[in-house]
Amino acid sequence: MKDSLKNTTWIAVRKSNIKYYESVELYYRNPAGNIVLYKPEGMMLDDESLNKKYVDSYFIKPEDKIKCLRAAQKGFSEQLAHNIVTQNTVTVKNELVNIVDETLSQPRSGGLEIVPELMNNLIAGYSSQPDVIKNLARISFTDYTTTIHSVNVMALTMGYCFYTGRSLEETKQFGLAALLHDLGKTEIPGEILTANRSLTDSEFTDMKRHPRLGYKILQGTNIDLKIAVEGSLEHHEKLDGSGYPEGKTNISECGMVLGIIDCYEAITNDDRPYRSAMSPLAALELIKKDSENGKYNNEIFKDFAYSLTDFNHTGKKSGIF
Numbered sequence: 001m002k003d004s005l006k007n008t009t010w011i012a013v014r015k016s017n018i019k020y021y022e023s024v025e026l027y028y029r030n031p032a033g034n035i036v037l038y039k040p041e042g043m044m045l046d047d048e049s050l051n052k053k054y055v056d057s058y059f060i061k062p063e064d065k066i067k068c069l070r071a072a073q074k075g076f077s078e079q080l081a082h083n084i085v086t087q088n089t090v091t092v093k094n095e096l097v098n099i100v101d102e103t104l105s106q107p108r109s110g111g112l113e114i115v116p117e118l119m120n121n122l123i124a125g126y127s128s129q130p131d132v133i134k135n136l137a138r139i140s141f142t143d144y145t146t147t148i149h150s151v152n153v154m155a156l157t158m159g160y161c162f163y164t165g166r167s168l169e170e171t172k173q174f175g176l177a178a179l180l181h182d183l184g185k186t187e188i189p190g191e192i193l194t195a196n197r198s199l200t201d202s203e204f205t206d207m208k209r210h211p212r213l214g215y216k217i218l219q220g221t222n223i224d225l226k227i228a229v230e231g232s233l234e235h236h237e238k239l240d241g242s243g244y245p246e247g248k249t250n251i252s253e254c255g256m257v258l259g260i261i262d263c264y265e266a267i268t269n270d271d272r273p274y275r276s277a278m279s280p281l282a283a284l285e286l287i288k289k290d291s292e293n294g295k296y297n298n299e300i301f302k303d304f305a306y307s308l309t310d311f312n313h314t315g316k317k318s319g320i321f
Helices: 002-006 015-020 062-085 089-105 111-128 130-134 146-163 168-180 183-187 201-207 210-219 226-234 253-269 280-292 298-307
Strands: 011-013 026-029 035-039 058-060
Touching (some): 015 062, 015 089, 062 111, 089 111, 089 146, 146 168, 146 253, 168 226, 210 226
Antiparallel strands (some): 011 058, 026 035
């Protein structure tokens, strides 16, 4: 047994997730630096066990990776549903970020299969507690990551869909597309994604691969993600042909919606050393000009702008119209 443990390629796991790992063996590094069994398969950890201060690193075997991923996703999803009911918006966003982080960590390993269930929980939550979902994108985090961006784009997209009277099924599909639109970035080098400077021409060319990479990952799933597949591929396309990766002008409705919302979210939240984040009004002014110049669909842009407020179609206008 000891020899087999020595030859194991261990996978480190987050301490916050191990409460969900009842069905697998869990290991830790002891004070002598050896990795030893912490709990056997089938044992649930209590709060006392979870809070032992001398343990700071936990590990699982490679063959348990997918089982742990799905267990964490299920646990986070159940907690999410509870927090929506209790109207704890900050906790809801934290749980969403945790779920999406886990999902994006292994997108080709079956982890995407839980995402439709997640959207069902969010849509049900909107029906009972609409303000919780509406306010998700307004909660900021110190670290701005692809995951946080994706959760914000999803919240804004759901708000747009509810504002424009989409069916629940269409809202679910658009929400899925928004949550997964940047999936291809999981295969872009981290130093490019987190660069605190303008990208070089070579790096930007590499970055522009992410829509096609996401498209390929989504095509390989066993769930119906047709709209998400389109949105992933087309969210950087422009109606005048100036976008990427294909420079197409015939763009799906989901691609057009995500193009506007993705741009708005990024320029209002992603504060870089070489570019400050814009105010919402300044961002809408910029996108309005691009819409008038033929890059975005103007009607979709107007509906999105209205969806950001509590106004409806009663003649009340936002300051940019």
